Amino acid sequence: MFKRSFKGLMVFIICISLLFVFATGCDNQDTTNGNDVDKNETTDNGEQGNGEDTGKGGEPVNLDLYFMKATDNTFELESETREFEEPIELEVLAEALLDGPETDELTRVIPEDTILRDVYLEDGVAYLDFSKEITEANLGSEAETVLVDSIVKSFTQLEEVEAVQIKVEGEVIESIAGHITIDEPLQ
Numbered sequence: 001m002f003k004r005s006f007k008g009l010m011v012f013i014i015c016i017s018l019l020f021v022f023a024t025g026c027d028n029q030d031t032t033n034g035n036d037v038d039k040n041e042t043t044d045n046g047e048q049g050n051g052e053d054t055g056k057g058g059e060p061v062n063l064d065l066y067f068m069k070a071t072d073n074t075f076e077l078e079s080e081t082r083e084f085e086e087p088i089e090l091e092v093l094a095e096a097l098l099d100g101p102e103t104d105e106l107t108r109v110i111p112e113d114t115i116l117r118d119v120y121l122e123d124g125v126a127y128l129d130f131s132k133e134i135t136e137a138n139l140g141s142e143a144e145t146v147l148v149d150s151i152v153k154s155f156t157q158l159e160e161v162e163a164v165q166i167k168v169e170g171e172v173i174e175s176i177a178g179h180i181t182i183d184e185p186l187q
Helices: 002-024 090-099 141-156
Strands: 060-070 075-085 116-122 125-130 163-168
Touching: 060 090, 060 141, 075 090, 075 141, 090 116, 090 125, 090 141, 125 141, 141 163
Parallel strands: 125 163
Antiparallel strands: 060 075, 116 125
């Protein structure tokens, strides 16, 4: 009789142990379709995780933001290095670009009253949707080239971004100022 109740007790302890392991072992990972997804990261379809702390990220990383350097007779693209925390959110990068340079040697190229309406990543393409004010600046072809390149180069340095699609008021447009075609994703 003692052997039978000892076996039953052992089975009970094993069952409770397994339940404990399963209950605590699945805390912050979504294993839908066999893919681990960190709940804090933006997924490929632009959805944000639930914000639970997974213990990942928070490491500082330096990235270049691109602005305009005006010389006596040209407008040039020039970078300014900034520190961001990983994982780098597209919206944070876009807002830093809209805020303009920190140094007096560079100037903003995106008009100051331009608003970021939306930003998301889909199939390796970063979609940035700006307010109509981005098209209201009087830009020549050289300045428009710097504007488009500043956006594209700032975002394509991210590993997950292969190209950038600039949109205005939710629509893909042909050009910002009539000189540079932006009606498809740019690299």
